[in-house]
Amino acid sequence: MSEKRTGAQILCEALIMNGVDTMFGIPGGAIMPFYHAMWEYRSDLRHILCRHEQGAGHAAEGFARSTGRIGVCIGTSGPGTTNLVTPIADAWMDSTPMLAICGQVSSTVLGKDAFQETDITGITMPITKHNYLVKNINDIAYVVKEAIHIATTGRYGPVLVDITKDALQASAVPDYSKKIFLPGYRPTVTGSKKQIKAALSLMLKSKKPVLMIGNGVMMSDASAEIRVFAERYKIPVITTLHALGAFPEDHDLSLGMPGMHGWVHVNRAIQEADFLMNIGGRFDDRVTGKASTFAPIAKIVHVDIDPSEIGKNIEVEIPIVGDARIVTLSLLEEEPEEKLVAEFHKNAAEWLTYIRELQTKHQHKQQYLNRPDTSTMMPHDVYAALTKQMNTRGNYRVVTDVGQHQMWAAQLLDWYKPRTHITSGGAGTMGFAVPAALGVAVAHPEDTVWAIAGDGGFQMTNQEMIVVIQENIKNMKIAIINNGFLGMVRQWQELFEGKRYSGTPLTSPNFQMLAEAYGWTGITVESVDQIDAAIDRAYATDGPVLIDFRVEREVNVFPMVPQNKSIGEMITE
Amino acid sequence: MKIHTLVVLVQDHPGVLNRAVSMFRRRGYNIASLVVGHTETPGVSRMTIVVESENVEQVVKQLYRLVEVLKISDVTEDPVVDREMVLVKLHVTGQHRAEIVALTEVFTAKIVDVAQNTMVIEMTGGPAKVDNFIDVIRPFGIKEMMRTGRITMVRGGKGHSGAELIDQAAE
Numbered sequence: 001m002s003e004k005r006t007g008a009q010i011l012c013e014a015l016i017m018n019g020v021d022t023m024f025g026i027p028g029g030a031i032m033p034f035y036h037a038m039w040e041y042r043s044d045l046r047h048i049l050c051r052h053e054q055g056a057g058h059a060a061e062g063f064a065r066s067t068g069r070i071g072v073c074i075g076t077s078g079p080g081t082t083n084l085v086t087p088i089a090d091a092w093m094d095s096t097p098m099l100a101i102c103g104q105v106s107s108t109v110l111g112k113d114a115f116q117e118t119d120i121t122g123i124t125m126p127i128t129k130h131n132y133l134v135k136n137i138n139d140i141a142y143v144v145k146e147a148i149h150i151a152t153t154g155r156y157g158p159v160l161v162d163i164t165k166d167a168l169q170a171s172a173v174p175d176y177s178k179k180i181f182l183p184g185y186r187p188t189v190t191g192s193k194k195q196i197k198a199a200l201s202l203m204l205k206s207k208k209p210v211l212m213i214g215n216g217v218m219m220s221d222a223s224a225e226i227r228v229f230a231e232r233y234k235i236p237v238i239t240t241l242h243a244l245g246a247f248p249e250d251h252d253l254s255l256g257m258p259g260m261h262g263w264v265h266v267n268r269a270i271q272e273a274d275f276l277m278n279i280g281g282r283f284d285d286r287v288t289g290k291a292s293t294f295a296p297i298a299k300i301v302h303v304d305i306d307p308s309e310i311g312k313n314i315e316v317e318i319p320i321v322g323d324a325r326i327v328t329l330s331l332l333e334e335e336p337e338e339k340l341v342a343e344f345h346k347n348a349a350e351w352l353t354y355i356r357e358l359q360t361k362h363q364h365k366q367q368y369l370n371r372p373d374t375s376t377m378m379p380h381d382v383y384a385a386l387t388k389q390m391n392t393r394g395n396y397r398v399v400t401d402v403g404q405h406q407m408w409a410a411q412l413l414d415w416y417k418p419r420t421h422i423t424s425g426g427a428g429t430m431g432f433a434v435p436a437a438l439g440v441a442v443a444h445p446e447d448t449v450w451a452i453a454g455d456g457g458f459q460m461t462n463q464e465m466i467v468v469i470q471e472n473i474k475n476m477k478i479a480i481i482n483n484g485f486l487g488m489v490r491q492w493q494e495l496f497e498g499k500r501y502s503g504t505p506l507t508s509p510n511f512q513m514l515a516e517a518y519g520w521t522g523i524t525v526e527s528v529d530q531i532d533a534a535i536d537r538a539y540a541t542d543g544p545v546l547i548d549f550r551v552e553r554e555v556n557v558f559p560m561v562p563q564n565k566s567i568g569e570m571i572t573e
Numbered sequence: 574m575k576i577h578t579l580v581v582l583v584q585d586h587p588g589v590l591n592r593a594v595s596m597f598r599r600r601g602y603n604i605a606s607l608v609v610g611h612t613e614t615p616g617v618s619r620m621t622i623v624v625e626s627e628n629v630e631q632v633v634k635q636l637y638r639l640v641e642v643l644k645i646s647d648v649t650e651d652p653v654v655d656r657e658m659v660l661v662k663l664h665v666t667g668q669h670r671a672e673i674v675a676l677t678e679v680f681t682a683k684i685v686d687v688a689q690n691t692m693v694i695e696m697t698g699g700p701a702k703v704d705n706f707i708d709v710i711r712p713f714g715i716k717e718m719m720r721t722g723r724i725t726m727v728r729g730g731k732g733h734s735g736a737e738l739i740d741q742a743a744e
């Protein structure tokens with residue numbers, strides 16, 4: 001490799017060497033040299049042209065969250081990169097490994113308000129794990145390596161690399177061999193043995209234990225280890241929104257989702273538990289409710305790879321800094337006295353029986369027990385049918401948008417496998433589902449990928465549907481839970497603001513016709529009896545299908561914890 | 574609110590000050606003073622940050638999230654040498670000159686500029702001594718003033734050099 005290359009060629013080669021094979025983006029002036037070069041590398045470096053950089057960013061997120069690999073998105077200087085800001089912020093909140101490559105104006109005019117110049121490193125400083133402005137061709141190879149390293153180690157996150165046009169156009173002999181040197185960045189992955197021992201002995205002393213797992217379990221691929229741990233100690237498992245699927249929901253020990261729209265029995269269990277171990281969750285306020293009232297009795301162990309998460313929202317008894325999988329493995333290495341374990345099993349079993357009683361008294365997983373009693377088409381009917389079909393047909397992944405439909409999906413669909421439920425959690429970004437599902441579909445051609453969106457969020461990014469056609473992607477389907485409202489906001493207005501529906505009623509285009517205009521198969525469903533046939537047809541069609549489910553308009557997601565209330569105070573109807 | 578002093582060693586990259594300051598702003602912490610400068614090790618800068626906060630633990634953890642931060646020491650409770658410099662320009666009329674000269678001697682300050690109606694005094698000391706000096710000199714009529722903010726070093730063998738941190742990382 002002693003031949004000269006352009007900066008853009010070096011960029012392509014560095015990406016390939018660091019494991020990138022798929023990118024989502026849109027070209028423009030400053031980034032054109034990269035597009036010029038990537039043509040030569042197209043057999044190793046697939047570029048998927050999106051219709052809006054926000055779409056490219058979310059597609060990269062979908063790719064990353066469903067594979068665990070870095071998701072790459074590209075925008076040109078100025079508006080191209082500002083359009084990436086939302087998905088970068090989204091990836092930041094959900095610790096998604098992402099690399100954003102941005103074109104920048106030439107270094108000769110940088111700082112002079114040149115055409116399409118935006119200070120994207122300045123703008124994204126608070127929402128990236130790290131970012132770079134590269135002005136010298138000789139830095140490109142190393143920066144790409146370092147950026148991907150940072151994005152995919154420790155607590156994952158987005159890293160942005162802004163490269164000036166003249167650096168991309170210059171030529172030089174590349175040096176790919178420079179070793180990563182980051183004296184200030186050494187994430188702790190192995191938990192302290194002493195703390196791990198202490199955590200386990202604290203657990204074994206408890207009578208009402210719960211294990212709560214979060215995004216970290218998904219990101220570190222710790223599902224198998226968590227399962228072994230849970231089964232060994234027979235400890236009930238709570239899965240946060242981002243951990244849905246990391247522990248199979250049909251398991252005897254699975255309790256389900258906690259928090260604002262979690263199940264009553266799960267929140268009650270948290271409030272009554274005397275021990276709570278949180279592995280890889282960050283005690284988000286949607287999980288804890290009013291933090292000072294959360295798990296008042298429990299002694300809390302918090303395992304997180306990011307030390308700054310520990311003690312931030314909830315005070316803990318035992319902090320353990322480390323990777324969720326590695327810490328779980330260390331927990332499994334411990335061999336406590338069998339007598340203690342037997343006693344613990346006995347108590348945990350009684351506790352679980354008690355929680356299951358609560359569960360029968362309150363909400364159930366089963367859709368129909370949670371369904372309001374009417375003959376019209378309820379969202380619950382759609383989810384019930386989807387659940388049945390997904391279970392029988394297998395190999396599904398679901399990407400949800402933000403709103404009521406998102407919470408119903410989390411509550412009502414069945415989650416068995418890691419990385420099958422993908423959603424915008426921390427940022428709650430409407431418009432996430434369609435482009436993120438595109439990214440998932442690209443990464444998993446063997447699976448059926450469902451985007452479930454509301455009528456509102458769908459219209460924020462539906463332009464990416466045409467990318468599915470251009471790229472000949474066959475395995476993506478869209479279900480719109482069309483309730484004619486910005487439903488989640490309407491629900492709050494109904495419950496807390498005297499039904500003043502200000503700015504929430506929503507007129508939509510004919511989604512079936514829109515789908516057809518894009519070259520998709522479009523289906524409209526208006527009553528319960530049409531649901532099954534529509535889903536059958538979606539599965540039978542070898543290609544993308546959109547189903548517009550025109551559901552009952554004013555339905556609420558229950559149970560619900562009002563904002564800033566204790567999770568012990570749930571509204572159930 | 575408690576006052577904490579943090580000594581922070583960072584890689585001397587463009588934007589690193591911006592990253593640190595931006596973190597303080599968005600997390601709602603109050604910076605009382607911040608001084609950055611070179612250290613004995615090329616490529617390593619040192620900041621002395623004085624923060625007003627009940628609990629500085631979160632501040633430290635959040636700062637550590639920045640990739641370029643090498644080492645943070647909370648030296649609030651340590652024996653330290655604390656220094657700050659102030660330049661004061663006084664409006665001086667003939668009758669007060671002698672008195673001011675006497676005061677500068679008491680504070681081992683230096684008169685670094687004398688003009689027809691003004692005088693610039695340079696004074697260095699611990700923050701309390703600087704406060705004290707300013708209080709004493711104020712009645713003479715301060716025209717301009719600039720304090721540097723404090724720089725801090727732990728006494729004795731404790732403390733960290735930039736080189737030691739870089740070497741550790743290279744191992």
Ligand SMILES: Cc1ncc(C[n+]2csc(CCOP(=O)(O)OP(=O)(O)O)c2C)c(N)n1
Pocket residue numbers: 401402403404405406428429430431453454455456457458481483485486487488489
């Ligand atoms: C980009 C963005 N804008 C606004 C919001 C605030 N918001 C949260 S849920 C919601 C309503 C979503 O409506 P729809 O997509 O129809 O889903 P539904 O709740 O009806 O299922 C809104 C506006 C948001 N989360 N994201």
Ligand SMILES: [Mg+2]
Pocket residue numbers: 454455456481482483484485486487
């Ligand atoms: Mg809606």
